[in-house]
Amino acid sequence: MTAEKDAVATVAGLMALAARTAPKGKGQDEILITVLTDVQKKKVATAMQEYGTKNGVGFFLRDAGNVAASDACIVIGARGKAYVGINCGACGYPTCAAFAKATGKAKTQNTPFAGPNCAVRMTDLGIAVGSAAKTAQIHNVDNRIMYSAGSIAMALGFLGRDCTAAYAIPLSVSGKSIYFDRPTSK
Numbered sequence: 001m002t003a004e005k006d007a008v009a010t011v012a013g014l015m016a017l018a019a020r021t022a023p024k025g026k027g028q029d030e031i032l033i034t035v036l037t038d039v040q041k042k043k044v045a046t047a048m049q050e051y052g053t054k055n056g057v058g059f060f061l062r063d064a065g066n067v068a069a070s071d072a073c074i075v076i077g078a079r080g081k082a083y084v085g086i087n088c089g090a091c092g093y094p095t096c097a098a099f100a101k102a103t104g105k106a107k108t109q110n111t112p113f114a115g116p117n118c119a120v121r122m123t124d125l126g127i128a129v130g131s132a133a134k135t136a137q138i139h140n141v142d143n144r145i146m147y148s149a150g151s152i153a154m155a156l157g158f159l160g161r162d163c164t165a166a167y168a169i170p171l172s173v174s175g176k177s178i179y180f181d182r183p184t185s186k
Contacts, residue, residue, distance in 0.1 A: 004173040005071055005173065007139070007141075007173070008071040008072045008141060008171050008172075008173050009035075009072060011072075011135065011136055011139045011141045011171065012035045012072045012073075012074050012171060013035070014135050014139070015074050015132035015133075015135045015136055015169065016033045016035060016074060016132070017135075018128075018131040018132050018134065018135040019031060019033050019074075019076050019128040019129070019131055019132040020033060020128075021131075022124070022127045022128040022130075022131040023124075023127060024124045024127075024128075025084050025120035025121070025123065025124055026084050026085075026086075026120075028082075028084065030078055030079040030080075030082045030121050030124065031076065031077070031078055031124060031125065031128045032076070032077040032078065032079065032159040032160060032162070032163050032166070033074065033075070033076050033077075033128075034074070034075050034153075034158050034159060035072065035073070035074050035075075036072070036073045036074070036075060036153065036158065036168075040153075040156075040158055041067060041068070041070065041072075041073050041170075042068065043156060044067055044073070044149055044152050044153050044156065044158075044168070045064045045065075045067040045068035046064075047152045047155070047156060048060045048061070048063060048064035048067060048148060048149060048152050049061055049064045051152060052064065052148075057148075059148060060148045060152075062182055062183060063146050063148040063149055064148075064149075066144065066146075066170055066172075066178055066179055066182070067146070067149050067168070067170050069172065069178050070170035070171055070172050070178070071171055071172050071173055072170070072171045073149065073153075073168055073169065073170040073171065074132060074168070074169050074171070075149070075150055075153040075154075075158060075159060075166055075167070075168045075169075076125065076128050076129050076132060076150075076166060076167055076168075076169070077125065077150065077154055077159040077163040077164075077165060077166030077167075078117075078121045078122065078124060078125040078128075078163065078164065078165055078166070079121065079162045079163065079164065080113075080114070080115070080116075080117030080118055080121045080122060080125075080164035080165050081100075081103040081114075081117070081118070081162070081164055082118065082121060082162075083096040083099050083100060083103075083118045083120075083121075084096070084118060084120045084121070086120070088119065088120070090119030090120070091116050091117065091118055091119050092116060093116070096118075099116060099118065102116055103116060112147075112151035112152075112154070112155065113151065113154075113164060113165045114164040114165075115164070117164050117165055122165060125165060125166075125167070129145055129167045129169070132169055133145055133169055136169065136171060141171050141172070141173060142171065142172045142173065142174070142177040142178065142179055142180075143169050143170065143171050143172070143179070144169070144170060144179035145167050145168075145169055146167065146168045146169070146170065147167055148168075149167075149168030149170065150165075150166035150167035150168040151166065153166060153168055154166040
C-alpha cells in the first residue's frame with residue numbers, strides 16, 4: 001500500500017468524525033455511518049450494476065464503475081422515522097403523532113428510500129454528508145456524493161434496518177479525479 005492509499009483510509013475516518021459531530025436537530029443523533037470494507041465496496045458496485053441494468057438507470061452503471069475504482073467509500077444514513085417532536089409539518093403531516101402513525105405502516109412503494117421521513121432528520125443527514133465531503137476536500141481527496149451508491153449500500157443492510165435514507169461518498173487519490181469528466185448516463 002502506498003502512503004496516499006493509507007492517507008485515504010485516515011481521511012475516511014476523519015470524514016466519519018465530521019459527520020458524527022455535525023450539528024443535529026435538538027441535539028439528537030440519528031445519523032448512521034460506515035466505512036465500507038473492500039469486500040462491501042465490491043458488493044455495492046456489483047449491486048449497482050445489476051440495479052442499473054434491470055431498471056434502465058444509466059447513472060447507476062456509471063457510478064458503479066466509480067465505486068469499484070475508488071480507494072475507499074463512506075456511507076452516511078439517517079433514521080428518518082425517528083421524529084423530533086416539534087410538530088413542524090415539514091414531513092407533510094400536521095403533527096409528529098400523525099407522522100409516527102404513517103411510518104408505522106408497511107412500506108408499499110418499491111423505492112430505494114423508505115418514506116415518509118422526518119424533515120429534520122433529512123436535514124441532519126444533509127449536514128452530515130456535507131461535513132464529510134468538506135473534510136475530504138480539505139485533505140485533497142477526490143470524492144463524489146452519490147445517491148445511487150448510498151441507496152444500494154442501504155438496501156444491502158450495511159447501515160442496519162433502521163436506516164431510511166443514505167448517501168455514499170467514494171474516495172479516490174490519483175493524478176486526475178475519476179469523478180470528473182465522467183461519461184453521461186443513457
